[in-house]
Amino acid sequence: MSNATKTAKRSDFKKYFQFMWRSLNIQASWNYERQMNMGFLYGIAPTLDELYPDENDPEQLAHKKEAYEREMAFYNCTPQTSAFTLGLAASMEEQYAADRENFNPETINAVKTSLMGPLSGVGDSFFQGTVRLIAFGLGISLAQQGSVLGPILAMIISIVPSVLVTWFAGKLGYTMGSKYLTKLNGGMMDKLMYVCGIVGLMVIGAMVASMVGLTTPITFASTGLVLQDVLNSILPNLLNLGIVMLMYTLIRKKVKTGWLLGICIVGGVAINALGLLV
Amino acid sequence: MFVTALLLGLVGVFCILDSRILGRMNFERPLITCTIVGALLGDLQTGLTLGASIELMSLGIVNIGAAAPPDMNMAAIICAAFAILTDASAETALALAIPIAVLGQMLGVLMRTILSNLTHVADHAIAEGKFRKAWSMHIVWGTVLYSLMYFIPIFLSVYFGTDLVQKIVAFIPAWLTDGLNLGSKFLTAYGIALLLSTMLNRDLTVYFLLGFFFVGYLGLDITAVAIFAAILAVILTGLKYGKGAPAAAAAGAAAANPDYDPLEDDDDL
Numbered sequence: 137m138s139n140a141t142k143t144a145k146r147s148d149f150k151k152y153f154q155f156m157w158r159s160l161n162i163q164a165s166w167n168y169e170r171q172m173n174m175g176f177l178y179g180i181a182p183t184l185d186e187l188y189p190d191e192n193d194p195e196q197l198a199h200k201k202e203a204y205e206r207e208m209a210f211y212n213c214t215p216q217t218s219a220f221t222l223g224l225a226a227s228m229e230e231q232y233a234a235d236r237e238n239f240n241p242e243t244i245n246a247v248k249t250s251l252m253g254p255l256s257g258v259g260d261s262f263f264q265g266t267v268r269l270i271a272f273g274l275g276i277s278l279a280q281q282g283s284v285l286g287p288i289l290a291m292i293i294s295i296v297p298s299v300l301v302t303w304f305a306g307k308l309g310y311t312m313g314s315k316y317l318t319k320l321n322g323g324m325m326d327k328l329m330y331v332c333g334i335v336g337l338m339v340i341g342a343m344v345a346s347m348v349g350l351t352t353p354i355t356f357a358s359t360g361l362v363l364q365d366v367l368n369s370i371l372p373n374l375l376n377l378g379i380v381m382l383m384y385t386l387i388r389k390k391v392k393t394g395w396l397l398g399i400c401i402v403g404g405v406a407i408n409a410l411g412l413l414v
Numbered sequence: 415m416f417v418t419a420l421l422l423g424l425v426g427v428f429c430i431l432d433s434r435i436l437g438r439m440n441f442e443r444p445l446i447t448c449t450i451v452g453a454l455l456g457d458l459q460t461g462l463t464l465g466a467s468i469e470l471m472s473l474g475i476v477n478i479g480a481a482a483p484p485d486m487n488m489a490a491i492i493c494a495a496f497a498i499l500t501d502a503s504a505e506t507a508l509a510l511a512i513p514i515a516v517l518g519q520m521l522g523v524l525m526r527t528i529l530s531n532l533t534h535v536a537d538h539a540i541a542e543g544k545f546r547k548a549w550s551m552h553i554v555w556g557t558v559l560y561s562l563m564y565f566i567p568i569f570l571s572v573y574f575g576t577d578l579v580q581k582i583v584a585f586i587p588a589w590l591t592d593g594l595n596l597g598s599k600f601l602t603a604y605g606i607a608l609l610l611s612t613m614l615n616r617d618l619t620v621y622f623l624l625g626f627f628f629v630g631y632l633g634l635d636i637t638a639v640a641i642f643a644a645i646l647a648v649i650l651t652g653l654k655y656g657k658g659a660p661a662a663a664a665a666g667a668a669a670a671n672p673d674y675d676p677l678e679d680d681d682d683l
Contacts, residue, residue, distance in 0.1 A: 160437030165556025167529035174536055174552035181549045197543060204540045204548060208533070215437035265613065268440060272469055273636040275445050279466040282459055286466070287449040294440035302437060327655050331647040334621045336613050338643035340606060341625025342636050347470055348603050372630035379600065383607035384614075393484070397512050400604055404597025409589060413596060 146186065154182055155226070155306030156299070159219035171212040176222070176248075180207050183226040187233040202241075203229060209245050213252045214259025216302045221251045223309025258328055266332045267297055269339045276347065348376040353414050375413070415573060418455070422495050423569035425450050429487055430564040434557060444468035444490035451494040464494050464504050468511055471601040474608025485518025486511070488564065495572050500580040505594040508601075510579075518567070525563045529556060621646075 146154070162175030184207070188200035213221060225244055232239040275290030352375065354363040367374050386396060407413050425447065432441035440446065445465040452461015472486035489511040497507035532551045539547040614622060625643065628634045634642075 161435035161553065162437070164434045164560065165529055165532055165552040166434075166526060167533055168526050169530035169533050173533060174549070174556065177536070178549040178552040181545070185545070191543065200545065201540055201543060204545060205537075208537065208540065208548075261613075263438070268443075269473075269609070270640045271440060272443060272445060272473065273640065276466045276469050277636050279445060279449070279462045279469075282462060284449065284458060284462065286462065287446050290443070290445060291440065298437060298439050327651055330654065331651055333613060333615075333618045334647040334650065335640065335643040337610075337618050337622040338625030338628070338646070339636060339640050340610055340613070341622040341627075342629045342634070342639040343470075343473075343606055345626050345629035346636065348599055348606070350599050350603070373626070376603070377626060379603040380607050380610070383600075383604045384610050387604075387607055387611045394516070396604055397601070400600035401509060401512070401594065401597040404595070404600050405590060405593030408593040408596040414592075 146182065151182075151226075151310070152223075152303065152307050155179070155219050155223050155310065156302045158182075159222050159302055159306060160215050160298075162213075162215050162218055170208070170210040172218075173208050173211050176211045176218075176225075177204065177207045179222045180226055180229065183229055187229060199233070206241060206245060209248070211248060211252065213256050214263060216263055216298055217255040217259035217305055219302045219306035220255060220309035221248055223306040223311075224251070225309075227310050258332075261329060261332045261336075262301075263298065266336045267294060269336055273339050273343055344376050344380050345373040348373075348379060350375040350379055351414055353411060415576065418495075418499070419569045419573035421454055422451060422491060422572050423565040425454065426488065426491050426564035426568040427561045429491070430560050431557065434560050435553075442487050444472055444486055447487055447490045448494040451491055452498065455495065455498045457498045460498050460504070461494055464497055464507060465490065467504060467508055467598060467602075468493065471508075471511070471598065471605045474605045474610075474612070483519065484512070484515035485522055486515050488518035488568065489515035491568055492571050492575075496576065496579050499572075499576050500583055502579065502583040503591055505591050505598060506583055506586055508598045509594045512601075514571075521563055521567065525559060529559060532556065 158175075158179035162172050162179060164178075165174040166172060167174075181204075184200060184203045188196045188203065190196050191200065207225075225248055228239075228244045228247065232241050232244065271290040271293035274293070275286040278286030278289060280286075351364050352367070355361065356363070371377075383396070428450075429442045429447050432439055445468075448461045448465030448468060449458070450461070452458045452465070455461075468486060468490045472484075472490075475483045475486055492514050493507040493511045496502055496510060497504060532555055536548040536551040539545070539551070610622070621643070625639050628639050628642065629636075
């Protein structure tokens with residue numbers, strides 16, 4: 137066990153880098169039983185190895201086993217924001233190792249569990265919602281014009297905030313720890329969700345208008361009236377909005393995904409054959 | 415074909431590892447995977463076009479929490495490969511995407527069940543004091559198993575499936591291709607609606623419509639809408655949560671923030 141002989145402390149930079157890297161790879165063993173439990177253990181393992189370096193000392197070995205077991209608890213969080221929990225848990229493990237009398241180790245898992253929800257909420261809606269939407273909204277519109285800049289831009293917009301947030305979340309969790317928690321639970325989370333909601337929904341609205349591309353070929357032979365022109369003069373992209381809202385209603389009615397996908401394909405072939413929409 | 419299948423399998427591995435060990439930086443999205451496949455097979459344009467279409471269909475499919483949605487990413491890699499290798503039209507390739515995605519979803523569920531066993535192996539390793547073995551279950555075995563879950567199906571379907579797909583494609587009539595094209599527009603609408611269903615609530619509906627009308631009446635593109643949306647969101651947040659917020663909003667903020675002390679604010683007014 138090479139870790140057992142290492143007594144030198146990690147530098148702060150190395151520590152923060154490990155928080156970042158080991159948060160990003162937290163999903164490598166995602167499983168149904170305890171989800172990201174092994175990922176979190178891998179994240180905090182260097183801290184535990186540093187705190188209990190001597191495995192030949194039975195007392196340290198027992199403490200180390202106990203700590204490893206503790207960190208195998210159920211865990212699931214957005215990787216980027218999870219760095220905050222990892223940093224915080226690492227600093228708590230250090231406090232516990234320094235003062236085993238007065239520190240209740242159960243608080244470590246309690247804090248982890250209580251942070252999972254809010255951090256996933258804000259992390260998922262920011263990364264999987266807002267950032268991804270903007271990145272791929274722009275990416276798709278460029279790619280449709282045949283530009284390879286589309287996917288490249290989408291990647292840059294995705295990667296930069298991801299790396300920055302993970303780095304600073306880990307650092308913040310470790311250095312500021314519990315002092316920062318009250319702030320996060322208060323108004324800041326609400327504000328972030330509000331901003332994400334507005335930007336996300338406006339981009340989705342713009343996508344409905346510009347990316348569905350539904351039109352009708354119907355013309356009235358007697359008057360020479362083109363139905364699509366009439367629709368455009370009433371409200372541009374009306375058909376697009378109509379089909380998205382129809383799908384939205386079906387999803388809200390909890391129609392099964394498989395059915396919906398089938399309806400899309402079969403309905404597409406049928407309606408196209410009838411000459412109603414293209 | 416062996417080398418092509420091998421390469422495409424490795425593209426699959428790279429992309430699944432994005433969400434496994436890079437925190438999902440979005441390499442694992444159809445727009446990116448199709449572009450990479452297109453570049454590898456020497457037909458970047460088809461890759462871009464297909465990538466944009468499949469990305470639109472799968473925008474609403476989000477991998478969060480314990481949900482295992484249809485695997486549009488595996489579908490995107492295989493479809494882009496078929497479209498380029500067999501000269502199938504984009505619409506035909508798109509129609510293939512759905513069944514492949516559902517198969518990929520089943521594989522994903524199976525894999526996550528198998529990985530539950532690694533947790534028990536790690537538990538035992540810790541009890542025996544084999545700490546390195548415990549965390550290598552995560553970073554080594556988790557990574558390897560997820561990689562195989564992507565590599566094997568992609569390799570097999572490209573290696574054995576291309577000839578078959580080519581024969582089928584030759585028989586597809588024009589009415590079916592046109593119909594599938596319309597179907598892919600419905601799928602796009604479905605993708606966007608799915609996204610909408612996770613975000614829409616009564617207070618924010620007006621912003622969805624605002625974005626829609628910005629494009630319809632002002633002819634703005636998505637970049638412009640995103641920029642205006644960000645600015646608007648900052649202004650509105652200032653109004654809602656800022657110092658000069660109306661009394662009702664301030665009362666709401668007070669309820670949300672347990673540390674709020676109404677007396678403190680009086681000094682600022």
